[in-house]
Amino acid sequence: MSQPEASEGFRAYLDGLRRQARRVRLMQALAIILFLAVWEIAPKMQWVNPMLTSNPSAVVEIFFTMARENNLALHVWVTFKEAVASFIVGMVSAVLIAMALWWSNFLYRILDPFLVVANSLPKLALAPIFYIWLGDEWSVYGIAIAISVFITILMVYGGFRETDADKIKLVRTFGGSKWQVLAKVVLPANVPVMIGALKINVGLALVGVIAGEFQASKAGLGYLIIYGSQILQMHMVMASIAILAAMSVVMYMLIALLEKSVIHDRT
Amino acid sequence: MKALTARIAIATALAALAAPAAQAQTTVNYMEVIRSIFYLPSYVAMEKGYFKEEGLDVKMDTAWGTAKVLPPLLGGQRDIVLLGPESQVYIENSPSPDKSKIFCQLTAKDGLLVVSRKKMAPNEFKWAMVKGKDYLDWTNGTTPQIDSQWVFKKHGINPQKDLANYMTNVASGNRDSAWIAGKGDFGTFFEPTASLIERENKGHVVASIGNEIGPMGFTTFMATDKFIAKNPKVVQGFCNAIQKAQNYVSEASPSDMAKLVKPHFMALEYDLMLNSIKRYQGVGVWSKDVTYSEQSLNKLQEIMVEGGVLKADQKVTYAKAATKVFSENAKKAVK
Amino acid sequence: MTQAETIAGGAPKAKASESKAVPKVELRDIGLRYYTRAGEIEALRSVSIDIAPGEFVSIVGPSGCGKSTLLSLIAGILKATSGSVLIDGSPVNGPSKSCGYMLQHDHLFGWRSILDNVLLGPEIQGADMEAAREYGRQLLGRYGLAEFVDLHPHQLSGGMRQRVALARTLCTKPEVLLLDEPFSALDYQTRLAISDEIGLILREEGKTVILVTHDISEAISMTDRVIVLGRRPGHVKSEHHIAFPSVSGGRPSPFAARSAPEFGRYFKVIWDELDVHVAT
Numbered sequence: 048m049s050q051p052e053a054s055e056g057f058r059a060y061l062d063g064l065r066r067q068a069r070r071v072r073l074m075q076a077l078a079i080i081l082f083l084a085v086w087e088i089a090p091k092m093q094w095v096n097p098m099l100t101s102n103p104s105a106v107v108e109i110f111f112t113m114a115r116e117n118n119l120a121l122h123v124w125v126t127f128k129e130a131v132a133s134f135i136v137g138m139v140s141a142v143l144i145a146m147a148l149w150w151s152n153f154l155y156r157i158l159d160p161f162l163v164v165a166n167s168l169p170k171l172a173l174a175p176i177f178y179i180w181l182g183d184e185w186s187v188y189g190i191a192i193a194i195s196v197f198i199t200i201l202m203v204y205g206g207f208r209e210t211d212a213d214k215i216k217l218v219r220t221f222g223g224s225k226w227q228v229l230a231k232v233v234l235p236a237n238v239p240v241m242i243g244a245l246k247i248n249v250g251l252a253l254v255g256v257i258a259g260e261f262q263a264s265k266a267g268l269g270y271l272i273i274y275g276s277q278i279l280q281m282h283m284v285m286a287s288i289a290i291l292a293a294m295s296v297v298m299y300m301l302i303a304l305l306e307k308s309v310i311h312d313r314t
Numbered sequence: 315m316k317a318l319t320a321r322i323a324i325a326t327a328l329a330a331l332a333a334p335a336a337q338a339q340t341t342v343n344y345m346e347v348i349r350s351i352f353y354l355p356s357y358v359a360m361e362k363g364y365f366k367e368e369g370l371d372v373k374m375d376t377a378w379g380t381a382k383v384l385p386p387l388l389g390g391q392r393d394i395v396l397l398g399p400e401s402q403v404y405i406e407n408s409p410s411p412d413k414s415k416i417f418c419q420l421t422a423k424d425g426l427l428v429v430s431r432k433k434m435a436p437n438e439f440k441w442a443m444v445k446g447k448d449y450l451d452w453t454n455g456t457t458p459q460i461d462s463q464w465v466f467k468k469h470g471i472n473p474q475k476d477l478a479n480y481m482t483n484v485a486s487g488n489r490d491s492a493w494i495a496g497k498g499d500f501g502t503f504f505e506p507t508a509s510l511i512e513r514e515n516k517g518h519v520v521a522s523i524g525n526e527i528g529p530m531g532f533t534t535f536m537a538t539d540k541f542i543a544k545n546p547k548v549v550q551g552f553c554n555a556i557q558k559a560q561n562y563v564s565e566a567s568p569s570d571m572a573k574l575v576k577p578h579f580m581a582l583e584y585d586l587m588l589n590s591i592k593r594y595q596g597v598g599v600w601s602k603d604v605t606y607s608e609q610s611l612n613k614l615q616e617i618m619v620e621g622g623v624l625k626a627d628q629k630v631t632y633a634k635a636a637t638k639v640f641s642e643n644a645k646k647a648v649k
Numbered sequence: 650m651t652q653a654e655t656i657a658g659g660a661p662k663a664k665a666s667e668s669k670a671v672p673k674v675e676l677r678d679i680g681l682r683y684y685t686r687a688g689e690i691e692a693l694r695s696v697s698i699d700i701a702p703g704e705f706v707s708i709v710g711p712s713g714c715g716k717s718t719l720l721s722l723i724a725g726i727l728k729a730t731s732g733s734v735l736i737d738g739s740p741v742n743g744p745s746k747s748c749g750y751m752l753q754h755d756h757l758f759g760w761r762s763i764l765d766n767v768l769l770g771p772e773i774q775g776a777d778m779e780a781a782r783e784y785g786r787q788l789l790g791r792y793g794l795a796e797f798v799d800l801h802p803h804q805l806s807g808g809m810r811q812r813v814a815l816a817r818t819l820c821t822k823p824e825v826l827l828l829d830e831p832f833s834a835l836d837y838q839t840r841l842a843i844s845d846e847i848g849l850i851l852r853e854e855g856k857t858v859i860l861v862t863h864d865i866s867e868a869i870s871m872t873d874r875v876i877v878l879g880r881r882p883g884h885v886k887s888e889h890h891i892a893f894p895s896v897s898g899g900r901p902s903p904f905a906a907r908s909a910p911e912f913g914r915y916f917k918v919i920w921d922e923l924d925v926h927v928a929t
Contacts, residue, residue, distance in 0.1 A: 096388050096389065096412065097408075098408040099384065130536060160569050175488050175491070220724050223744075273485070274454055277454075279380070279408065303812055
C-alpha cells in the first residue's frame, strides 16, 4: 500500500500540531525558569529572609560541597535503594494479595473491611510506632511498604474484579481452569492498572522512606534533611529536597518508559 | 512657703513621671523552644507576677523545635524567644539580613543527665565504663550531642571506636520509648524523663553533663536587633523579671516551686516535678547571674567546632552575639 | 412445511430429521432454575432437542427466553437443574473439546497478536502447539487474514475481528459449534457478507452447528431447522424444517436464499409465532 502524496492542508495541519507542542514545551520551560528566578531573587531582594528559604545558586554550590564533604553519594544511594526495595516488595506483595482475594471471594469478604480501614489510617502519623515495633533499619522499609501496599491492593483487586466477564467465559468454554483464567486473562488484562499502581507507588515509597528516615536513620536524604535543619543549614535541607524531587522524577520516567514498551493499545 | 510647695509639687510630678510603667501594660509575644521544667525560672516569673510588675503582659507559646522558632523571630511575629545560644551563632553566620542578640540567660549549665541502665550510684560511675557499651545519645549535630561528644573526648573516649554502638540516629520524639524498650546501656536525658526512668526502674542517674562541662549558658533569651533598638524598656523589664525569678528560685523550696508552676505542667506528675527541681538544683543549672558571658560563648563555640557543626573561621565575636547591658542593669536594679 | 410434532400428553419435542443415528447433541427434558436473593426463577422447562451430526440448526425466540442459556448448557459451563445434556451419547459434565463456542463479541485479547489469539484454545487445552500454529495460520489464510497474523486486534475492523474469532473457535477442531448471536454486533452490510461466508465455510467443514439469533432472516437463510422458543419459562414452542425446493442445485447460499419465494412464507409463520408485537 503506498501513501498518497501529503496534501498542502495535511502538511499545514501537522505543522500546526508541532507548533503547539513546541509552545507547550516553551511554557513549561518558562515556568521552571520563572520559579528559579523568583527563588533566587526574592531572598536577595529581602522579600523573604534568605536564612529561611535558601536560593538556587546556594543550593548548587552546597551540592558540590556536600558531594565532597558529606558523602552525598552514599546518602543518595541509601535513600534510593530503600525506596526501590520497598517499592518492589510493596508492589509484588500487593499483587499477590490481590490475586488471593480474587481467587477466594470468601477471603475477600472477610478481609475487605480491614483493608479499607488499614488504607485510610494515616500511616505517616504512625511512623513513631513503626519505629518502636521494627527498630532502626526495618522501620524505614516498614513504613514505605505500609504506605503503598494497601492502596495498591485495592486498586489491583478492583481491576481484577472488573475484568471482562466474557473474556473469562471464553477461557472457560475452552475448558480453562481458574488458574488459566488468572494467568491468561486477569493478569494480562490488568497490566495497565498495575502500571498505574506503579506510578502511584513511586511517590508513596519515597514519602514513606523519608518519613522512616526521619525517625531514626544514620544515612539517607531524610537524615541530611534532619541534620541540616538541626544545624540551621537551610541550603543543605533545600539541596536534599531538590535531589529527592529529581529522584522521583527519574523513577517516574522509568516507569513511563516501561509503560510504553508494554502497552500497545490493548482495547 | 510658696517655694517649698512649688518644690514639693515639682518633685511629686517628677516622681510620678519616673514611676514604673506598671499602669500601662505592654504586650510581649514570647516563644519558648520547648516546654520543660528546665526553664523553671521563666514560669516562676509568670506565676509570681514579676512580668506584670515590670509592666509586661507576656503572651507565651511553645514552638516544639528550634527550626520553628526562627521564622517567627526573624519575621517579627515574636518579640522575644528562648533558645539555645548556638542558634545565635548560626544566625550570625547566616545570610539573614535581620540579626539578633542574646540579652539574658535562663540556664547556666547543660541540663542533661547521664543515665545508666545498670543500678549504680553516681560515685561508682566512671566514664571509662561506657567503653564497649551502647550509648543512646541525641541526633547528630544537636547541642546535647556535641556536648556529650566533648565530654567523651575530655575523658579520652572516642565514641566511634570505643563504644559498642553510639546511637545518634534516633529522632528526639522516639528516644524515650527507645530507652524504655531496652535500647542503650547508657544515655543522656533531660528531666523529667530521667526521674521517670528511675521511677520505672529502667535506669539510674549517674552523672551530669552540666557538671562535666562546667558553667556554660545553655538556654538564653534573644530578640532581634531591631526589636531591642525600638523597645529597650521592654527588654530591660523582661530581664528584670527574670532576675527576680532567679533570685526566688535560689531560695524557695522545691515543693513551693513545684506547686507554683504546676499550671504549666498539667500532664506532669507532681512527684516527678519535685524530683526534677531537686535534681536540677543539685546540679546548679539556675543562677542569679543572668548575664550570658563571653566565657560561655567561647566554650560553646569550641564545642561546636569540635563537634563539626561550625568551622573555626565561623566563630562570632561576643559583641555580635550578645549584649550585657540589660542583664548587668537587672543585677543592679533588682535586689 | 412441517408443523410442530407433538407427542400426546407431553411437551413438544424437536426431533432431528434423521432419527436413526445417535444424535450429535441431545437435550433431554432440560429444566433450569436459578436462585437469587429476590427469589427463584425458572429459566427453562422441559426442553428437549435432538440435533443430528452435520445439522445446522438455529434457535430463535424473544429476549430472555433462554436461548443463550441453552448454549451454555451444551458447552458445559452451566449445569441444568433437571434433565440431561448429551454429546455423542455421553452426558456433559463440563466443557468438552468437541464443542466450540463463538460469543456475540469477538473478545480478542488486545495484548496478543492475531495468531496468538487464534491459538488460545489449543494453549488452554494443552495441545501440540507446533501443529496448532500450523493449522491456525491455515485458518487465517482461508479467511483472508494471512497478512494480519502478527498485527494486533485494534488494527483490524469489526468484521475482520469476528473472522479471527471464528478461526479461534475452529482452531481446536470442534465437532459441534455453538454460535451465540455472533453477527449481531456488526453493522448490517458486514453482517450479511460475513454470515454468508461463515455459513458456507461451516457447511463445507461438515460441522454440527447451533446458531442462536434474534434475526429471523438470518435463521431462515442459513439453517436447516429453526427452533422457536417461547418464554416464561423458556420452552420449545415449535420447529420448522427449512427447504428451498424451488431453487435447483441443492441448498442456496444464505444470500440467495433471501430472494427465494419460500423465504417470505417461512418468515411470516415464524414472525407470527414469536408474538413480538404482543406484550405478554
